[in-house]
Structure formats: C-alpha cells, structure tokens
Amino acid sequence: MNYMRLTFLGVGGWVSxxxxxxxxxxVTVGNRRILLDAGEGIYRQYRRCTxxxxxxxxxxxxxxxxxxxxxGIPSFALMxxxxxxxxxxxAMDYVVRDIRRLMRDVHLEKYTRFLRLIAASVGDEPRIxxxxxxxxxxxxxxxxxxxxxxxxxxxxxxxxxIVYSGDTMxxxxxxxxARGCNVLIHEISGNPGMETEAHAVGHSTTDDARHIAEMAGxxxxxxxxxxxxxxxxxxxxxxxxxxxxxxDVGEL
Numbered sequence: 001m002n003y004m005r006l007t008f009l010g011v012g013g014w015v016s017x018x019x020x021x022x023x024x025x026x027v028t029v030g031n032r033r034i035l036l037d038a039g040e041g042i043y044r045q046y047r048r049c050t051x052x053x054x055x056x057x058x059x060x061x062x063x064x065x066x067x068x069x070x071x072g073i074p075s076f077a078l079m080x081x082x083x084x085x086x087x088x089x090x091a092m093d094y095v096v097r098d099i100r101r102l103m104r105d106v107h108l109e110k111y112t113r114f115l116r117l118i119a120a121s122v123g124d125e126p127r128i129x130x131x132x133x134x135x136x137x138x139x140x141x142x143x144x145x146x147x148x149x150x151x152x153x154x155x156x157x158x159x160x161x162i163v164y165s166g167d168t169m170x171x172x173x174x175x176x177x178a179r180g181c182n183v184l185i186h187e188i189s190g191n192p193g194m195e196t197e198a199h200a201v202g203h204s205t206t207d208d209a210r211h212i213a214e215m216a217g218x219x220x221x222x223x224x225x226x227x228x229x230x231x232x233x234x235x236x237x238x239x240x241x242x243x244x245x246x247x248d249v250g251e252l
Contacts, residue, residue, distance in 0.1 A: 002030030002134045002155050004249035006162065006183070006222075008241040009045040013167075013189065013225045014068040021045055021243055022068045023225045025164060025185060027153045029135040032058045034153055036164050039068040043075035049244035054080045054087055058132055061139075062091035063166025064148035065098045073099055073115070074106050080114040090130055090137070092147055093119040122149045126177045140177045142168035145202035150174045152181065160249055163216075167225065169199050170208040178216035182249050183239075186212060187225035192234065206233045219252050 005028040012020025022039025026046065035046070038060055046052065054076055062070055073089065080087040089099065096117045103112045120129040122139045130137040138152040144167045154161035163178035165171075165186040178184045189203035198205050204212075206223065210233060213221035222239045223231055231240075239247060 002032075002157060004029050004153075004155050004160050004162065004182075005246055006185075006241075006249060007049060007246040008224070008243060009042055009049050010039070010243060011224050011226055011241050013187075013227075014066075015189075015227065017226070019243075020226055022072070023187070024072075025224075026050065027162065029132070029153065029155050032132055032135060034058055034132070034135070034137065035060045036151055036153075037061075037063055037069040037166070038072035038076060040071040042072035043079065045243075053083070055083055055085050057087060059088040059090060059130065059137075061130075061137060061151050062089065062095050063142070063151060063164070064092065064144060064146055065095045066146065066167065069167070070095065070099065070102070074103060074108050074111070077103065077111040077115050078108060081111045086114050086116045088116045088118065090118045090120050092122065092149060094147060120149070124173050126152065138177065140173045142166050142174055143171040143202065144168050148202075150177050152177050154181075158250075162249060163218075164224075165204075165209075165212075167202060168204060169202055170204055170212055172215075175212050175215040178212070178218055180217065182219050182252050183222055184209075184213045184216055184218040184220075185222045185224050188223040188231050188233075189225060189227045191227070191231065206231050210234070210236045210238075
C-alpha cells in the first residue's frame with residue numbers, strides 16, 4: 001500500500017503576506033511526487049522544504065494560468081535542462097500555450113524542450129487526466145475569472161484521495177470531485193461577509209470553502225491561498241497548513 005503525504009510549499013497568493021509564498025502543494029504517493037501549481041519562487045521553496053530536485057518529480061499539474069500559479073515553471077525548466085531531464089507538466093490547453101510564450105518572453109525558449117507539456121481536456125464531470133504508477137490524477141472545471149480546474153490525486157490501492165480546488169468561486173463541480181476524499185484543499189480569498197468582493201473576481205471566502213467541504217463530505221478542510229487578512233473560519237474539521245509543513249493523509 002502506498003502512503004499519501006501532503007507538503008505545503010506555500011499557502012498564499014498574489015495578494016497576501018510575502019511570508020506565505022505562493023500556493024503550491026507537493027503530493028507524495030509512495031515514491032512518486034506530484035506538484036500542484038508552481039508560482040514564482042516555488043522551485044526554491046521546493047528545494048528548501050524537501051531537499052529534493054527536479055528529477056524527483058513525477059509531474060507538475062497547473063490549475064490555471066494566473067502568474068501566482070505558473071511563474072515558477074521557467075526555473076523548473078532551467079534546472080531540468082541543467083540535469084538533462086524532461087519534466088512532465090499537465091495543464092489546460094491555453095495554459096500550455098501560455099507556458100510556451102512565457103519561456104520565450106524570459107529568453108529561455110531553448111529550455112522548453114525540457115518540459116513535456118501535456119494539454120488536459122476537462123469538463124464539469126470529473127475525468128482522469130493522468131494515470132501514474134500507483135495513482136491517478138482527476139480534474140474538473142472550477143469557477144474562476146479565467147478557465148481553471150480543480151485537481152484530485154487518488155492512490156489506487158486504497159482509494160485515498162485529496163482534492164485541490166485551485167482558484168474558484170463556490171462550485172458544485174469542486175464538491176463533486178472531492179466527494180468521498182480524505183481532504184479538500186480549498187482556496188480562501190476572503191473572510192465571512194466578503195462574498196460579494198470575492199465572487200466578483202472568481203474567489204471564495206472561508207464560509208464558502210467550509211460549505212463546499214460539507215457538501216463533499218470530506219474528513220478535513222485545509223484552507224490555502226490566504227488573503228491579506230488572517231482567515232476566520234467559524235467551525236468544521238480544519239487543518240491550517242504552514243509553509244513547509246507536511247501531513248500524512250492516511251493518519252487523518
């Protein structure tokens with residue numbers, strides 16, 4: 001049986017304390033490692049928090065194209081090239097195009113060949129976008145200001161799973177994807193009473209995240225993508241992650 005572990009490389013976003021770093025989660029399934037989102041500075045965080053390098057990653061999955069979720073990819077490509085490795089990156093088709101353009105714009109186009117860019121086709125219903133050794137990656141569309149996907153990683157032998165919402169307003173799709181999972185990692189970009197502001201830009205409040213976790217029936221909600229103000233969560237089974245902290249999913 002493969003264990004699942006979550007390591008939080010960052011828990012913030014573009015509009016939050018710089019000490020929180022950009023939202024990024026390393027999911028370990030047995031000896032396989034999947035990185036969910038890679039904003040600016042995440043390569044350094046990955047090295048600092050884990051001591052691992054590019055060659056230790058099975059793949060990177062990007063939820064959408066905003067910079068706080070993708071701007072770390074050139075650093076990963078550069079380091080992959082320095083080790084003559086190819087790094088598998090899965091994202092929606094427009095994000096794949098954005099990554100190619102980003103690599104040109106930062107004058108690292110020759111390192112694009114060290115990225116194996118795979119376009120994921122996603123819809124409202126959960127579907128498998130990648131099958132790895134001992135695990136599957138599922139996705140469905142979220143409800144952000146630009147096309148975005150929520151991501152599920154499931155360990156095959158036990159069915160243990162975690163879901164990462166990416167950036168999203170409250171979405172039935174996210175609740176459906178997370179149904180039966182151990183953990184929902186859901187963005188919180190505002191506190192109770194800020195729903196109008198948050199929803200206007202495709203984000204959720206802490207109350208929204210708690211409601212989606214209740215709809216999905218997950219064991220624990222893990223809030224991420226903190227706003228400027230400290231999060232206020234009224235009730236629920238909640239784990240609050242810190243930068244570089246880890247949790248074993250099977251122990252929850």
